[in-house]
Amino acid sequence: MTKITFIEADGTKTETIAQPGMTVMQAAVHANIAAIAAECGGACACGTCHCYVAPDWVGKIPSAQEDEADMLGFVIDPQDNSRLSCQIEVTPDMDGLVIQVPDSQT
Numbered sequence: 001m002t003k004i005t006f007i008e009a010d011g012t013k014t015e016t017i018a019q020p021g022m023t024v025m026q027a028a029v030h031a032n033i034a035a036i037a038a039e040c041g042g043a044c045a046c047g048t049c050h051c052y053v054a055p056d057w058v059g060k061i062p063s064a065q066e067d068e069a070d071m072l073g074f075v076i077d078p079q080d081n082s083r084l085s086c087q088i089e090v091t092p093d094m095d096g097l098v099i100q101v102p103d104s105q106t
Contacts, residue, residue: 002095006033009103018090024099025049025086035105042086044068049085050075050105054098061088061097076104 001017004027008014016031018024028036028049037048044067053061058081064072068087072078085099 002090002092002097004090004094004097004099006031006036007098007100008033008035009101009106020090020092022090023086024051024088024090024097025084027090028085028099033101035101036085037105038086040086044071044084044087047071047075047084048105050078050102051083051085052079052100052102053081053083053088054100055081057094057097061094075102077102 018027040046
């Protein structure tokens with residue numbers, strides 16, 4: 001199991017455990033992170049699961065594929081570490097991953 005910490009815009013930290021094969025979005029939904037709306041259910045079609053990956057984790061997870069990169073062009077306040085959490089598949093080596101929820105998601 002993989003521990004993921006979500007930091008919401010107001011500073012609230014929520015730690016959750018995710019099973020390998022889940023997405024970070026699914027872990028957020030299971031942890032009741034309201035700011036990760038996940039309206040499209042993980043289809044990479046809406047951007048409501050936009051998040052920021054902690055800088056020290058950016059190089060440790062696979063890069064965004066073309067569809068995700070295109071969709072990130074439509075999110076509010078994209079950063080270099082922006083990702084769609086529905087496109088990050090959890091693996092055991094992601095234990096300790098830190099995800100920040102953008103102010104725009106609240």
